[in-house]
Amino acid sequence: MTWKALKALSSVRRLSKAFGSDCEPVASDGEALCDRCSRLNVDQIFAAEWVSRVECSDWGTFFKSKKIADLSGPGALDVNLSCSFCVLIRDACLAHARPTEANLGLYAFRYYVYTDKYRVDKVYRFCLGVKSANDSLSSANGILVPLDSLDSLDPRFSQDLFGQRQIASNRTDFDLIRDCIASCEEFHGCSLPHLPSSVLATRFVDCLTRTIVPGETSQQYVALSYIWGASQGSANGIEGSLPAELPLTVEDAITATKSLGLRYLWVDRYCIDQKDTEEVHDQIRQMDKIYAGARVTIVAAAGVDPSYGLPGVSKTPRKVRHSASLGKQVWVSLAETPNTPICRSAWMSRGWTYQEALFSRTLLIFTDQYVYFECGKANWCETDLSTVPTKIRNNIILTDSRARESTQHSDIYKHISEYSKRRLTYDSDALNGMLGIFRSFEEDSTFPVYHYQGVPVLPVKGTFTSRSVSKITPYFANGLCWYSDKPGVRRPQFPSWSWTGWTCWVNPTSVAEPAYDNSQMQIEIFDPIMQRMTDFEAYWSSTDEYDRSARASNMLRISAWVINIRLLPNVYTSLFGDDMCSYSTEGHWIRTMLCLPGGESEGHDVNPLAVHLEEMISKQDDVRQLFSQSMKGIIFGNVDDYGSVEKKLFVLVVKRVASTIGADRYERIGTASINTSAWMKGGQVEPGRMKYVTWQSVIVV
Numbered sequence: 001m002t003w004k005a006l007k008a009l010s011s012v013r014r015l016s017k018a019f020g021s022d023c024e025p026v027a028s029d030g031e032a033l034c035d036r037c038s039r040l041n042v043d044q045i046f047a048a049e050w051v052s053r054v055e056c057s058d059w060g061t062f063f064k065s066k067k068i069a070d071l072s073g074p075g076a077l078d079v080n081l082s083c084s085f086c087v088l089i090r091d092a093c094l095a096h097a098r099p100t101e102a103n104l105g106l107y108a109f110r111y112y113v114y115t116d117k118y119r120v121d122k123v124y125r126f127c128l129g130v131k132s133a134n135d136s137l138s139s140a141n142g143i144l145v146p147l148d149s150l151d152s153l154d155p156r157f158s159q160d161l162f163g164q165r166q167i168a169s170n171r172t173d174f175d176l177i178r179d180c181i182a183s184c185e186e187f188h189g190c191s192l193p194h195l196p197s198s199v200l201a202t203r204f205v206d207c208l209t210r211t212i213v214p215g216e217t218s219q220q221y222v223a224l225s226y227i228w229g230a231s232q233g234s235a236n237g238i239e240g241s242l243p244a245e246l247p248l249t250v251e252d253a254i255t256a257t258k259s260l261g262l263r264y265l266w267v268d269r270y271c272i273d274q275k276d277t278e279e280v281h282d283q284i285r286q287m288d289k290i291y292a293g294a295r296v297t298i299v300a301a302a303g304v305d306p307s308y309g310l311p312g313v314s315k316t317p318r319k320v321r322h323s324a325s326l327g328k329q330v331w332v333s334l335a336e337t338p339n340t341p342i343c344r345s346a347w348m349s350r351g352w353t354y355q356e357a358l359f360s361r362t363l364l365i366f367t368d369q370y371v372y373f374e375c376g377k378a379n380w381c382e383t384d385l386s387t388v389p390t391k392i393r394n395n396i397i398l399t400d401s402r403a404r405e406s407t408q409h410s411d412i413y414k415h416i417s418e419y420s421k422r423r424l425t426y427d428s429d430a431l432n433g434m435l436g437i438f439r440s441f442e443e444d445s446t447f448p449v450y451h452y453q454g455v456p457v458l459p460v461k462g463t464f465t466s467r468s469v470s471k472i473t474p475y476f477a478n479g480l481c482w483y484s485d486k487p488g489v490r491r492p493q494f495p496s497w498s499w500t501g502w503t504c505w506v507n508p509t510s511v512a513e514p515a516y517d518n519s520q521m522q523i524e525i526f527d528p529i530m531q532r533m534t535d536f537e538a539y540w541s542s543t544d545e546y547d548r549s550a551r552a553s554n555m556l557r558i559s560a561w562v563i564n565i566r567l568l569p570n571v572y573t574s575l576f577g578d579d580m581c582s583y584s585t586e587g588h589w590i591r592t593m594l595c596l597p598g599g600e601s602e603g604h605d606v607n608p609l610a611v612h613l614e615e616m617i618s619k620q621d622d623v624r625q626l627f628s629q630s631m632k633g634i635i636f637g638n639v640d641d642y643g644s645v646e647k648k649l650f651v652l653v654v655k656r657v658a659s660t661i662g663a664d665r666y667e668r669i670g671t672a673s674i675n676t677s678a679w680m681k682g683g684q685v686e687p688g689r690m691k692y693v694t695w696q697s698v699i700v701v
Contacts, residue, residue: 011415033084033326034083034084034085036069036091037083037326040069040085040326042108042327042329043327043329045068045108045565046108046110050066051443053530063110064110065109065131066108066110067105067106068105068106068223069106071130072102072103072104073308073477073642074181084325084367085324085326086326087324088142088322088324088331090669092106092132092144092333093142093145104132105130105133105472106129106130107128107129107501108127108128109129111123111124111125111597112125113128118195125145127143130447142333144332146329146331147331147332148333156600165383165384165385165396166332167370167382168318169318172312172313173634174259176382177259177373180380180389181296181362184377187377187388188378188389190376192573199291200289201215201271201273202214203270204219204221204264204271207263207265208258210242210254211242212240212271220264221262221293222257222260222262222295223266223290223297223356223360224249224266224297225291225298225299225360226356227300227305227306227350227353228425229304230309232355247305247307248308249308249589250269250305251309252298252309252310256313257298257366262295265289265500266294268283268485277510285436286436287356287435287436288437289359289436291359291360291436292359292360295362296363299347299364299365299366300356300365302316302341302345302368304346311366311368311369312367312371317342318370321333338370338393338396339393341367342367342497343367343396345367350423350428351423351429351430352424352433357397358437359436361376374398375398376392381393382567413456413482415432416450420503420505420506428495430491430500433683434495438450438451441456441547452479452552453500453552454499454500457475457476458475458478464587471538473521473536475524476638477523480497480652481652483506484502484504484507484671485504485505485506486505487613487617488502489503489615490667496667496701497652497668520560521558522558522559522560523557524536524559525539526553526555527551527553528551528553537550555665555699555700556699558634558697558700560634560698561635562633563597563609563632563635563651563692563693564633565595565596565609565632566631567593567595567596590617592610592611592613593613594611595608595611595631596609597633609672611670612670613670614670615670629665630656631653632653632666632696632698633672635649635674647675648674650671650673651673652668653669654668654700657701665699666701667701668700
């Protein structure tokens with residue numbers, strides 16, 4: 001059956017059961033009202049003529065408001081919990097951004113919505129909300145609306161500000177979801193079948209036979225994005241029958257796939273042989289294509305592991321909204337906007353899920369409250385009155401400028417930045433969780449971006465392909481010029497010169513364009529196969545991406561202009577005074593340290609360098625240790641060709657971590673910059689400053 005046919009059939013079904021007997025009643029704590037609430041004659045209030053002035057909200061909606069209850073003062077929130085409407089008012093107060101504000105009150109709102117596209121005919125609507133005296137409708141919180149205004153069959157109210165569909169807690173209406181996907185297919189084309197020319201996924205779960213079958217190009221499938229969590233269970237990834245007991249999230253995803261009219265489901269724990277390291281690596285690199293090839297991606301945005309399930313599909317109920325009777329109406333609180341439950345979910349905080357969502361063409365997100373749909377053009381929530389995805393809200397995840405469609409090679413650091421803010425269960429996955437994004441940038445025919453150990457090899461427009469450029473070392477050097485927004489903890493299994501070597505937050509504007517002339521810089525890497533240092537140019541020209549992965553090394557030898565630096569001594573400022581260090585907002589670690597160039601008796605005639613740290617260094621003991629360590633600043637850019645006097649040069653600050661005969665090793669600790677106005681005169685480096693700058697070779701691991 002086609003999706004359009006399913007849409008027509010589901011519309012007939014919905015007409016027969018909207019707000020019918022199989023729709024779960026809204027929750028209520030009882031029909032009895034306290035004395036205060038029983039005196040709120042809202043029927044009379046809304047029926048009377050209002051003399052208050054007409055106001056305009058931030059949304060452009062005209063409304064009148066009238067205060068009907070004072071919620072300020074002591075004891076205002078000491079409500080009667082046996083009164084159902086008191087409970088609604090209390091929750092509305094607590095939802096307000098300033099619940100203890102002196103002039104807070106419960107207000108009745110009378111507003112109108114247009115019923116035609118020419119914005120001529122309008123219908124008046126009513127609602128209640130908590131706000132202060134000077135706030136507008138858009139500033140109100142805890143909005144309460146009459147239940148009968150949530151009429152999903154009245155097309156006049158499809159764009160109502162507060163119109164919401166009332167949904168059941170124990171059942172997801174897949175007829176509505178199929179309507180939504182069919183509308184996306186018809187108007188946007190995002191949900192149309194889109195399959196690569198070659199098989200990418202090695203296996204699929206056949207939801208009808210409950211078996212794991214080989215992947216085929218012609219199969220339309222659903223992909224699952226979820227959190228592995230601590231409750232992992234069995235994961236085989238071998239053809240044959242599924243285990244008898246599956247994690248509830250996977251079981252519910254099978255049910256959802258069938259309910260969407262599809263048969264095949266891709267789940268990493270069963271569709272990848274976790275014991276085959278070569279297959280795991282290959283499939284990880286293909287994540288962008290696997291999720292882009294899915295008809296829709298189901299997102300488990302509720303719970304913290306796969307045992308939680310998809311709310312509203314089987315065993316896991318959804319959180320229902322409170323309601324209470326007052327006057328002739330049953331009043332119900334509005335559901336949260338989708339941004340709130342999705343952005344605060346554990347799923348949104350995990351590293352692996354970033355690229356899974358980024359490359360999906362359509363997302364079907366299951367939250368504790370409802371199902372939310374998003375494509376690259378529009379969005380839809382299960383509580384929306386319309387079944388057509390629209391742009392009534394900004395998209396939370398998908399946009400028209402996704403990574404696979406991007407032509408800006410500098411966007412790679414924007415993705416690295418977002419990814420670096422997320423958590424990983426295993427630090428060893430720091431690079432794996434980005435490989436799909438890197439692969440998509442490698443396939444850009446105009447400006448391909450490659451990487452080495454996670455460091456982008458950034459191109460100059462129109463000049464770079466994997467083997468058609470005379471020198472690539474300057475491009476790799478540009479990729480090393482990243483800096484952080486927040487310090488983090490060292491990941492020792494990755495190099496310190498790569499963002500993968502830290503849990504810090506990478507700044508999204510790092511290396512927006514190749515800004516530094518690094519043509520003089522020389523970089524060598526340690527080749528673990530040849531067991532010697534190899535020129536980066538020779539290494540790159542003789543390997544492909546698979547060889548680079550197998551022969552990756554943490555050791556670089558960088559030959560460049562270098563400044564020997566040291567901590568600013570006590571004679572200039574207190575060791576832990578504000579002049580010496582600036583601290584994070586939490587006060588637990590140092591964000592910036594002041595350092596001087598030169599040796600013990602040098603550097604007094606120049607401005608100190610402000611070193612921004614990647615490493616979390618606590619205030620006293622760790623800082624004292626730095627006095628006994630040798631630190632250097634590697635300058636990216638030619639010190640004899642500054643150009644504009646406003647130009648700043650990037651300085652990679654490293655500290656010595658190991659010392660052997662003729663081969664000291666250093667780790668990146670932070671970054672700094674040289675302001676040319678302090679180092680130049682008449683367009684040339686001042687002779688007095690050149691004593692601090694020498695050409696050196698530094699091994700950085």
